[in-house]
Amino acid sequence: MAHVRSLFFNGPLDAVEDKAHTAYKLGRPSDVIWNITNRCNLRCDHCYMGADGHALPDQLSDEEAIDLVHQMGEAGVPVIFLSGGEPMVRPNFWEILETARGLGIRVTVSTNATLIDRDVAKRLKANGIDWISTSMYGPAEFHDEMVRVPGTQARVIEAIKILREEGVGVALKCAVSTETWPYIYDIIALAKELDCGMIYLCDLITSGRSEGEEDARISAEQWRELADFIIDDITDPESSFEYDIGAMPSFIAYAAERLLERGYDITRGLERLKVVTACPVGKGHMNINSEGGVMPCQFAQDWTIGNIRDLGIDGATRELFKLAEAKPKGKCGDCDYVEICVGCRTKAWHAEGDPMAEDPTCMLDPEFQHGELLIRNALSCCAPGGCS
Ligand SMILES: C[S@@+](CC[C@H](N)C(=O)[O-])C[C@H]1O[C@@H](n2cnc3c(N)ncnc32)[C@H](O)[C@@H]1O
Ligand code: SF4
Numbered sequence: 001m002a003h004v005r006s007l008f009f010n011g012p013l014d015a016v017e018d019k020a021h022t023a024y025k026l027g028r029p030s031d032v033i034w035n036i037t038n039r040c041n042l043r044c045d046h047c048y049m050g051a052d053g054h055a056l057p058d059q060l061s062d063e064e065a066i067d068l069v070h071q072m073g074e075a076g077v078p079v080i081f082l083s084g085g086e087p088m089v090r091p092n093f094w095e096i097l098e099t100a101r102g103l104g105i106r107v108t109v110s111t112n113a114t115l116i117d118r119d120v121a122k123r124l125k126a127n128g129i130d131w132i133s134t135s136m137y138g139p140a141e142f143h144d145e146m147v148r149v150p151g152t153q154a155r156v157i158e159a160i161k162i163l164r165e166e167g168v169g170v171a172l173k174c175a176v177s178t179e180t181w182p183y184i185y186d187i188i189a190l191a192k193e194l195d196c197g198m199i200y201l202c203d204l205i206t207s208g209r210s211e212g213e214e215d216a217r218i219s220a221e222q223w224r225e226l227a228d229f230i231i232d233d234i235t236d237p238e239s240s241f242e243y244d245i246g247a248m249p250s251f252i253a254y255a256a257e258r259l260l261e262r263g264y265d266i267t268r269g270l271e272r273l274k275v276v277t278a279c280p281v282g283k284g285h286m287n288i289n290s291e292g293g294v295m296p297c298q299f300a301q302d303w304t305i306g307n308i309r310d311l312g313i314d315g316a317t318r319e320l321f322k323l324a325e326a327k328p329k330g331k332c333g334d335c336d337y338v339e340i341c342v343g344c345r346t347k348a349w350h351a352e353g354d355p356m357a358e359d360p361t362c363m364l365d366p367e368f369q370h371g372e373l374l375i376r377n378a379l380s381c382c383a384p385g386g387c388s
C-alpha cells in the first residue's frame with residue numbers, strides 16, 4: 001500500500017504514515033494486517049483468501065486473539081487493520097476492537113460493509129474508528145455478480161451513506177483487473193460523490209479463487225494511463241482526494257518521475273521511501289492470518305515465516321525485519337529505482353516461488369527506463385552523505 005498524496009504532499013494520512021515510520025525506525029511493527037477469520041458471507045469470484053462460509057480449523061481462539069491484541073499494545077503497534085474473510089462475522093469482533101482501542105491502538109476495519117447499519121456505524125464511531133474501507137467493483141449488476149450475492153452493491157452504498165452521516169471516514173477499495181477496468185474511473189467518481197476521502201486500487205493477486213489468472217491483469221500501459229489520471233488529480237489544487245495503490249510498487253517510481261518532470265519538489269517523498277520502500281515487506285509491515293501464520297504480505301497466505309503462537313509479536317517482528325536484508329534479483333535488482341520500489345515480493349513469490357525474484361508486473365516503460373532519469377539525481381542528492 002502506498003498513499004500517493006500523503007507520500008509526496010500533505011495528505012489526510014500524514015499523521016498515520018509518520019507514526020508507522022517512527023515505529024519502524026524504533027524497531028517495532030509499523031502496522032499489522034490481521035485476517036481475523038477466513039469466514040465470509042460473500043463469495044467474491046476473485047477472493048485471494050478463497051473465503052467461504054467456514055472458519056479455518058486452527059483459527060486463533062478468542063482467548064488467543066485477545067492475548068495477541070495485548071502483545072500488540074505492549075509492542076507499540078500503532079495501527080491494526082482488521083480484515084478477513086469478513087471480520088465482522090467473527091463473534092468476538094467487538095471484543096477485539098474494544099481491547100485494541102483500550103490499548104491506544106488505531107484500528108481500521110476492512111469490510112464488505114454488508115453488516116453495517118446505523119447502530120453498527122454508531123458503535124464503530126464510539127470505538128474510535130475514524131476510517132473503514134469497503135469494496136466496490138462496478139455498477140450494481142456487475143458488483144452483485146462478482147460477489148455472488150444479489151443486492152450487495154445497494155447495501156454497500158447505503159452503509160457508506162450511513163457511515164459518512166455518523167462521521168466515519170470511508171475508503172473505497174477495488175481489485176483492478178480486466179473485469180473491473182471498464183468501471184475504474186466511474187468507481188473513482190462514485191467514491192468522490194459518496195464523500196469517501198480515499199480509494200485503494202490494488203492490482204489483481206493471483207491466488208485463492210484468482211489462482212492462475214495472470215491474464216486477467218491489466219497491462220502496464222493501462223496502469224500508466226491510470227497513473228497519469230491520478231497524478232493530474234493529486235496535483236489539482238481543488239482536489240484533496242487520496243489514492244492508495246496496492247501490489248504495484250513501481251507505480252510510485254513512475255509517479256515520482258512524472259512529478260519531478262512537472263517541477264514538483266518531492267524530497268519528502270523520496271526521504272520516506274528510502275526508509276520504507278514502496279513495497280514495505282521487511283520494513284515493519286506485519287500480516288497475521290486467522291490461524292496465526294505470520295506472513296510478510298497478506299496477499300501471499302502460503303508464504304509464512306512461522307506462527308504467532310510460537311514467535312509472539314516480538315519474535316515475529318525480528319524475523320520479518322531480516323527479510324529486508326535480501327536484495328531483489330533480475331530486472332528489479334538492476335533497476336534504477338530499486339532503492340525506493342523493490343518490486344512486489346508477493347508477485348515474485350507467486351510467479352517463481354522465490355520472493356526475491358523480479359516483479360513480473362513492473363509498470364515502467366522499458367524505453368523510458370533507459371532515458372533521462374530525473375530521479376537518479378534527486379536520489380543521489382538526498383543519499384546519506386549527500387547534500388542534505
Ligand atoms: C479479502 S477482502 C477482506 C475484507 C472484506 N471481506 C472485503 O471484501 O472488503 C480485502 C480486500 O481484498 C480484495 N481482494 C480480494 N481478492 C483479491 C485479489 N485476488 N487481488 C486483489 N485484491 C483482492 C478485496 O476486493 C477486498 O477489497
Ligand atoms: S473479497 Fe472479502 S467479501 Fe469477498 S469473499 Fe473475499 S473476504 Fe469475502
Ligand code: SF4
Nearest residue numbers: 247279297344345346
Ligand atoms: S509484496 Fe506486493 S502486495 Fe505485498 S506489500 Fe509488497 S507490493 Fe504490496
